[in-house]
Amino acid sequence: MRIYTRSGDKGQTSLIYGNRVAKNDIRVEAYGTCDEANSTIGLALSHLTKEDWADKESFLESMQRIQTILFHVGAELATPKGKEVKWQVKKEHIEELEQQIDKWDEDLMPLKNFILPSGHSASAGLHLARTVVRRAERSAVALEEELVNPLVVSYLNRLSDLLFVAARYVNQQLGGKETPLDPDV
Template sequence: MKIYTKTGDEGQTSLIYGRRVAKDDLRVEVYGTVDEANSILGVVHAQMVPYAHQLHDLQKILLRIQRDLFDVGRDLATPEDKDDQPHVTAEHVALLERVIDRLEGELAPLHQFILPGGHIAASELHHARTVVRRAERMCVTLLREQAANHEIRKYVNRLSDLLFVMARVVNARLAIAEPTVDFSAPAQDVE
């Protein structure tokens, strides 16, 4: 099978079940953004390999999320009149909540704003978080304009929370200080 089909050369793509839509259709934009986040998570997973003894459980979580993001994309790529069995369910959301609760138990309470940074994997988790937030905003618009699985909006909302917590856990486990912002202190000169 060839990787190119030439069917998209005119600016259209197919949803599941063959319905053709423009490549900039909101539905396509949302699942493309989810795919972008999934790619970043692949980079994060690779960055964790040298620290597998400390981050193995996080790597397993990332692989599960990556698989689940394919289900998010599948639900988004399924036209509303064909969506009789959504793949993303309330259980997916509940699983993210359980993982967040477990990982938060490792962390000191927040007293300042966290800047994206620290270890490269933590930084990329923050990057993925911002892409997921963009997907969430797009999902809100999509659900206002078209019928789609409402659990997706909840899932991406929790996922962004989980990615924030995971970034903090990476820095904590690797003993890297989190960059923070203290708005009560004057800004530092860089000269």
């Protein structure tokens, strides 16, 4: 099987079940942004190869599970309304994110003001992934009644929260400096 098909050379692509749409369709934007977020998470995690901390493996396992679910979210967004979705975000997936947020957050210093995305390179990468997930969320919201599963928006919203906490957690574990926003600049 070749990686190229030439079927998209005229600006169209196929959704799951073969429906053809323009590559700038909001649905393509939504699932493409999930793919971008997933790649950004992977890039951020690649910066953790040399560093070590007590629960690094647990952290990586959690993040890889999130990447897998995010891949499925993209597939969900690529499924046209009225068609069977093979895998769906469930309330339990959102609750998993919340539990992980609470676990990592309990070790962090409370924030007194906004922080700039900075510190360890993996932390900065997780902040970038957070902003990409926010864009995916905005695209999913724009689908409105075309969205098969409304929990997709909730999942993406909570995932961006998790990535913010994960970025802070990585900075704390690896000595990355959090830079507070200077309101007087």
